[in-house]
Amino acid sequence: MSNDPYAALGLTKTATADEIKKAYRKLARASHPDLHPDDPTAEARFKTVSAAYDLLKDPETRARFDNGEIDATGAERQERKFYRDYAEAPGNAYRSRRGYEDFGDASDIFAEILRQRTRGGAGGHDPRAQGFSIPGPDMRYALEVEFVEAVTGAKKRITLPDGETLDVQIPQGTANGQTIRLRGKGGPGYGGGPQGDALVMISVRSHPVFRRDGDDIVITLPISIDEAVLGAKVKTPTIDGTVNLTIPRGASSGQVLRLRGRGVKPAGGQPRGDQCVELRIIAPPKIDEALQVFMEDWRKTNAYDPRKGMTS
């Protein structure tokens, strides 16, 4: 960026506060990334102009700069995300649902776009309908649910600070970040228009034992050395309760055992996922003499190198 904020605004040191403001507005209008989403150079230009203005708009920092107390980058702001970085994403709730009505049936493509946009929306209104009616606005809510509730499904009630309540049925297999649409639970329509929808964004709390990987449930299961060496049947938590899991003889840390059909049941009749059990061998809390002697003895004839090929 330029080292001279005056030059960045096309001014000299004698500029008045009013001239600075005017110059900034003109340049900002020509370079603000959100007003020029198609211009890749806009962001850099806008940053330069904004940094210069931030420095000069305040008489105090301007005086400090003039006196050489701070340099031109002193006021530079950190990496910023602009609105345009989000605005074109398909999920952007601020994107209007309308905009192609006047294309009529001129093009199937626009009919398709319009259909996509109104899909699940508060019902497209018919512009030829008698009188004036507008569908109600969609209302947005956020709800945190427990891990197990999201997996098995649950009935929840949101109680807002103002006392308003909303009942939400969490479907089985709901994922973190998923939005549930409750038809007709949004704002009232005008002039007989249909009521808007309630959109509930679900956050799933993390669980101390279970994690989720798509439709699979993942857990890390600690086992003892003797269980790893000899094999064992051990109790394992699953979403449906405790089950017995067979640890094969000679199991290693990191080995993953699969419990088929113990995962998440996704919506839409697909089969349930699995539970993946990652083993982790835990050393005994105390290495007693017998174990030590045995291991030293054992090593003499059975040493093996699990790191073979890793180091030269």
Add this chain to the structure above:
Amino acid sequence: MTDRYSEDEAIAAVARLTRTQLIAFVEAEIVSPHRAETGLIFRQIDLARMELLCELSEQFDLGEDALGIVISLIDQLHGVRGELHAIAKAIEGEPQEVRQRISAALRRAHEV
């Protein structure tokens, strides 16, 4: 659970934003946070939007009504650009011959 900001966190994250402004934006329905039991929840898109709204209102002296119109036009512009990208991408996947016919049709549309 990233990308979830409380009202206080939003005000801290957007340097220019004051609580008064935030409440005004929400009441004017130009920002639509999610409502939750703990209060309002903002996402990054809401923060970026409020940053833009603050700039428009402070530096260009836009009042609330003008702000509502400007942001709605910006939203429409982004919407159209998004659709245009989608159409361009769909056309890209078509055979050469179809793409040429579309280009020719676009040229004709511009000539009129």
